[in-house]
Amino acid sequence: MPAPQFSVRSGAVGTVLALVVALLLTGAPGPASGASAYQVWTAASKTLVVRGTPVTISGSVGPSAAGHTVVLQQYAGRWTSVASAKLSSTSHYSFRKAVPLGSTAFRxxxxxxxxxxxxxxxxxxxxxxxxxxxxxxxxxxxxxxxxYDHTLWCFGSNFDGQLGLGTTKEVPSLRRIGTSSWLWVKAGWFNTCGVRTDRTMWCTGHNEDGGAIAGPGRDAYHFTQMGTRHDWAEVTPGSYGGCGRTTGQVALCWGKGWHGADGTDTWTPYPVAYANWLRVASGPRGDAQGCGIRLGDLLWCFHENSSLEPSPYVLDSSRWASLESGYGQSCGLHTAKSLWCWGDSTYGQSGPGPTSDTPQHVAAGSWRNASAGYQFSCGVRSDGTAWCWGSNEYGKLGTGSYSPATSHTPLQVGSWTTWAVVDAGYDSACGIRTDGALFCWGMVTAPGEVADPDLPAPTHNHPVRMG
Incomplete structure (x- = not known):
């Protein structure tokens, strides 16, 4: 019997979508008796489909099978027949189904x-x-x-190649970057680094001191692989270098000021002392210092010392859940969801207290997200409201007003209660609602605006939808 073919294609665009072929090993639902009568061919190029996308499941059984019936089954705790069809004169079958949220198995x-x-x-x-x-x-x-489909989209300044398009031309509106699939992306000091779905790390853009590629002095205009590791979980790039963490909870740093075993600057990621790092973050300026959360949820920081080795020390013995470093200040959440910041507070970016090397409580309440930017910080409370504090230059506190000029206490961004996450950048901030919509405020070019390339971008003191 000739080997039948089985494939899934988008009903809308006719391109192959979102397949992971299970070989029915341990834990997978077993095939019915006689499974050896079928062999399956698939040309999958992606692993995800946006919920609700209609897909066509089609294939053929072999010659001289016209008129026989095949049944499409879907697994939801048990196999259930959801459709049937008679084979065509060429023994071909075709089913059209809308994909629900989550993993769905068909046979x-x-x-x-x-x-x-x-x-x-x-x-x-x-x-x-x-x-x-x-x-x-x-x-x-x-x-x-x-x-959610792991595609990467960027917009904005590109004069150092930080968007990875191979040019230095500015991109005024959201544009997909390449065809690769990504798990993590982080914008640094005029550069960008990320982790692809194969767990490799790639960087592009400003590279004065080894922040974007292995070795200083030459900017990268395309995403370039950093090292050969295939176990990256997260990375935070900067001007002078960066730090990251592997899936094995190893912290590594690279660039100017980070020294390897021979005591000289290392242009490839070099391990920081100790193990069991749950989070790692270094600031966008990447000045040979970083912080992280280790097993036990204690907050540790590290920097170069006289022995030229990264020197971790406990900064705070409270239990920490998240951490992000900005331009002179850092913010994070305790496991009890309280919000804390430390570092420069000239503009109120670290909260109500003065500049301090120890974490200070920013505001009461329960928080789900905290982000440290340039002279300001932002976060999302557990009730879905977004808040920013610090400098309000360019309206980057997002309150709908350009005053006050600074605030040491959080001010609410609009009135929505559906924010999932907010990120404080340099002259702007962006946030994502629970429906997946992307908004930005501060110095950004809104869709439809015509910006003068010789002038700074327009400013918006309230969230504008970007995508």
Missing amino acids: VTKAASSTRAAGTSKVVRVVGVKPGFSSVTSGPGHTCALK
Whole structure:
């Protein structure tokens, strides 16, 4: 019997979508008796489909099978028949189904006949994801965001190649960057780094001291792989270098001021002392210092010392859940969801107290997100409201007003209660609502605006939708 073919294609665009072919190993639902009668071919190029996308599941059983019935089954705790069709004169079948949210398994079965044995195709898993954006990050003049389908989108300044397009031309509106799939992206000092779905790290843009590629002095205009590791979880680039963390909870740093085993600047990621790092962050300026959360939830920081080795020390013995470093200040959340910042507070960016090297409580209440930017910080409370504090230059506190000029206490961004995450950048901030919509405020060019390339970008003191 010739090997049948089985594929899933988008009903809208006719391109292959979102397949992970399960080989029915441990934990996977088993095939029916006679599965060896079917062999499955698939040309999957992606692993995710946006929820609600209609897909066409099609294939063929072989010659001389016209008129026989095949059944499409879907797995939801058990296999359930959801559609049936008779094979065409060419033994072809086709089913059209809308993909729900989450992982869905499909298979096609054929009952036995007088001339053919029963058969079941291998399982195809289609992962339905939410539409819209899942994360956002902003640097000086440029913003990048990831969608739930792992695609990368950016806009803004590009004079150092920080958007990875191979040019230095500014991109005024959201544009997809390449065709790769990404798990993490972080904007640094006129550069951008990220982790692809194969767990490799890639950087582009400003590289004065090794912040974007291995070795200083030459900017990168395309995303260039940093090292050869395939186990990256997160990275934070800067002007002089950066730091990151692996899936094995190892912290590594690179660039000017970060020294390797021979005591000289290391242009490839070099491990920081100790193990079990749960989070790692270094500031966008990347001046050979960083902080992280280790197993036990204690807050540690590290920097170069006289022995030229990164020197971790406990900064705070409270239990920490998240951390982000900005341009002179850092912010984070305790496991109890309280909000704390430390560092420069000239403009109120670290909260109500003065500049301090120890974390200070910013505001009462329960918080789900905290972000440190340039002279200001932002966060999202557990009730879905967004708040910013610090400098209000360019309206980057997002209150709908350019005054007050500074605030040491959080001010609410608009009136929505549906914010998922907010990121404080340099001259602007961006946030994502729970429906996946992306908004920005401060010095940004809104969709439809015509910006003069010889002048700074327009300013907006309230959130404007970007995508």
